[in-house]
Amino acid sequence: MRRSPVIVLSALLLLPPAPAQARAANVVVLDWNVRGETADMKAIAKVIRDSGANVVTLQEVHRRPGADQVRQLADELGWDLTDNAHFGAGDDVGPCDDPQPGKAGNAILSSYKIVERVTIPLTKFATCPVNRSLAGVKLDLGEGAQLRVFTTHLSPGLSQTSVGRREAQAAKVLDYFGNRSPLVLTGDFNAQPADPLSKRFRNAGWLDAGGKHANKPTHGSARIDYVYTRGMTTTSGSVLATTLSDHRPIVMRMVR
Template sequence: MSIVSAAVTTAVVTSPASASGVEAAATSVRVMTWNIHGSTANIPKLAAFIKRYDPDVLLVQEIQVTSQRNQVRGLAAELGWDTAAERADHVYFGRADHPGAPCGSGDDWVGNAIFTKFPIDKRVRFTLPRHSSCPGAGSVHRSLAGASVILPGSTKIAVWNTHLTVGAGAGRVQREAQARWIENYLDHTVPLVLAGDFNDVQGSTTYTIYPRAGWTDAGKNAGPTLNGKRIDYVWSKKATPTKAVSPALPQPAPGEPKLSDHRPVIVDLTIG
């Protein structure tokens, strides 16, 4: 079954409305994670690309909610999953920092969003550790957004989305502390998915924290996501990966920016 066309294998869900009417328990869920570079994001074109892969759970980093544009609401509307506020039953936005002015103030936010075809019954957000004050290395606030998602058959899965600090030196120290904090916190009995932009490569300390703690690198065979390296991940517990891909992005039209500087990662997971 092609990862482009595959969907939930035992309960195909095409909209939030149909999710509540499906009685058979899902055994396979498609997860897509993508850093969309929100400052230049073309939401309609991003949505068209996302629809090609038909994810059941979409985790987006660097998405913005500002006085000028609400990319969370816009992307939800383009996908047809929800057109209400970003705290609706199928969408959650976990803010992190202020776009263009890290550690500033105001009502404009950039952060991590969770979109799902299935209902969300719980949401939570944490600000991750920082070891430096603003301005300076590692000054951007980072967060972890989580949601409890109810699959068909009332099975629950905990979905987490994050974007760790970038850079070497102080940035690396901070990133490793964030990765450890997340792993220490995520101690649940339900199936777990943790995904996002970890800003580090396979074999790094940031990376090895997770397999040593029993996590599966679900996107291990997906391929590179940024400049020939793989720094975007889907980790899982009690959920077994069956397929993974990091598809190439289409070339932009003349004068238009790329869809993103990152490729997405798309993983099919069997729950249980």
């Protein structure tokens, strides 16, 4: 028997609505080791604005009494210190055997609201060398989309002892993440792409976005600063030319 149009329409109206899907969010990540004490946060903010970055990850950031670089940068960018910034302390400011007031570490700032924060210590040295940490946030990208972003700064040096420290720190970072996705992990890893440490990250399923989109030196003639991703689509990237630090910033454009 042929159904009437009215009955068919009524049946369609009774069907449950399709589940809402999170919209695609455009994320522009800028990563930069800003060289701590000498950092000119006003000039650094201009580089960030000109790049179009809406997520900023920094290493060698200082928060000292009367000289809070996280607050300075947030103010320059017009981002709220509470909602849009996270500082993950690594160690005291100054030489590790002669600490000065304040803390040094990594920072994440974003025009997106930060809804979760975490700081994971990677070392527990009594004095020297400088202690290292991993800072992370969960960002609310809007309309159901979220993204976790992390940044770190591993120990420098080419001696066997230094390489061993760095490898141990990297192992803690990899163990912390497991197989979770989507993620963005940035930082100064003090390792070049051909080094075993860099290969460990790639073998663990991390995409070296710089290797594909911005394969240029970030410190002198070496590429030791990285933007690693999982579950993200990176569309383009670049290493910016600037002398504001001894490191050059990396910019990656991606879609969540």
